[in-house]
Amino acid sequence: MMKNYTGYGLLAVGALFGFSVATGASADVSKLTESCVGCHGKGGSSTEAAIPNISSYSTEYMTGALKLYKSKERPCPEVKIPGGAKKGSKSDMCQAVKDLSDSDIKQVAEYFAEQKFVRTPQKFDPALAKKGKGLHDKLCEKCHSEGGSVASDDSGILAGQKMAYLDEQIKFFTEGKRPMAKKMKPKLEELDKAGIEAVIHYYGSFK
Incomplete structure (x- = not known):
């Protein structure tokens, strides 16, 4: 549960009068x-x-x-x-x-x-997904571990993510419209248009 710290004073008052500071925090987060x-x-x-x-x-x-x-x-x-x-x-x-x-x-x-990631069921090409897995394992697995299923401090979740969104964001990367980590740039440059399509189908194959 989210915590909205407003000082030790509120914690002390909460202890005395039996109300939960976290309740207010939850309301704040709901509005945000x-x-x-x-x-x-x-x-x-x-x-x-x-x-x-x-x-x-x-x-x-x-x-x-x-x-x-x-x-x-x-x-x-x-x-x-x-x-x-x-x-x-x-x-x-x-x-x-x-x-x-x-x-x-x-x-x-x-x-x-704190919310659970929900994979999106999507139509994908099994042959492309198979090719995409090989490319992912070679170029992407080190940072996007477990087939892109694990979030990290410098990457989101790819497995089961919307294919249309992934396609859009990769275009932003390749066109220089979105900041890209230095370690990602040479990996992405190894993928041609067909390779990008394949890895997108691989991520879309997760259910």
Whole structure:
């Protein structure tokens, strides 16, 4: 459960009067994540193809990603808001995080880090997935371990992630629109268009 520390005074008062400080924290986090859930779904698992599942990402990785969006160092393409108040209403990540403080960002990141990642069932080409596994094992496994199933402080979860989203983000990397780790650049450069398609189908094959 999230904790919102406001000083030892509140902890002492809580002990005296028997209420839980964490209850207030939970309410705060619920309000902070309201717009996130509106697009990414309950617990960070959306049914929309272009919107990634963000549950179980590490706090550090999610914090870094949100700060990049806030500073507009990551592209912020518009997406249609599922169940939006207005028909066809759209939003983007830069808009969603622009008013969040560093403390807010940390709380949001910690909340989604505690949620269970839900893999998205997708149509994939088994032959391409098999080829993609070989490429992943050769180029990606060291950082994206267990077939991309494990989140780390510098990488998200790839296995079972939305294929459309992965395709979009790889394009952002290759076009220089999204910051890329130095260790990732030479690995990605070894993949041609067909290789990229294959690894995407591999990640999409996880159920």
